[in-house]
Amino acid sequence: MGRTRTIEWEDAGATARAAGTMAGLDFLREMVAGRLPGPPIAALLGFGLDEVEDGRAVFVFEPGEEHYNPIGSVHGGVYATLLDSAAGCAVHSTLPLGTAYTSLDLSTRFLRPITMSTGKVRAIGTVISRGRRTALAEAGLYDAEDRLLAHATSTCMLFPVPGDGSGSTRA
Template sequence: MGRIRTYEWEDPSISAAAVGRATGLEFLREMQAGRLPGPPIAATLDFSLDEVDEGRAVFSMTPGEEHYNPIGSVHGGVYATLLDSAAGCAVQSTLPPGMGYTSLDLTVKFLKRITADTGRVRAIGTVISRGRQTALAEARLVDTRERLLAHATSSCILFPVPASAT
């Protein structure tokens, strides 16, 4: 029998319009508190921003079979999405008003198989180095026993965000 999963999300242009108006940390805290809508990808994969401080961001999710690849385990793209989110938002948390970022690259090492039996996983992102134009961050994906499931490094480019027309 087929399975059905439904979900909803809010208009992503609302959050996008708020980027750069405050510090990156303030932006992420507004999103975490629900005063800004989260990104649609968080609803699609059912993950959440649990913690954010300057230079650090933590996302979590409980893997389910809706995240599986054809061989019966969580797809590597799900791992990569969590790790990219954690590393990128760790960088974003260090940005002053008027600045934005985007990932230049993401290198992921998959270390352990994840299934629906794994339980809740956390992606913990931290900034390693931040300059004026680039930043380097890492993210670790761990289970509830703090076992390392995957690791990633990410380079991000930093840029001024154009002033909003509103």
């Protein structure tokens, strides 16, 4: 018999609009506190932002069969999404109001397989270096015994938010 999974998420536009109205760390803390919904990708894959501080972000993920590739382990794209999210949010946590970022690259290394028997996984992102125009971050995926499952580095481009920094844009 086939398996099903129902996914529900909040309005992504509301969260995106809020991002332009506060500094990165404040924005991410609002998500951790549940006052802002997480992005739809987090609902789709079943992960969430668990901790955030300046230059550091931690996501948690419980692997399920729905994350599997054809050979019976979590698909590398899920690893990459978790690593990209952790590294990117670590960078986001350092940004002042009126500054945004986008990932320029993501270099990943898959070290161990993840299956349902792995249990809860943490993706921990930290900023290595941040300048005016770019930031370098790294992220690791860890199991409950703190074994490194995968690692990534990411370069992010930093840029001013269009408009006046209030979250609204002007023509």
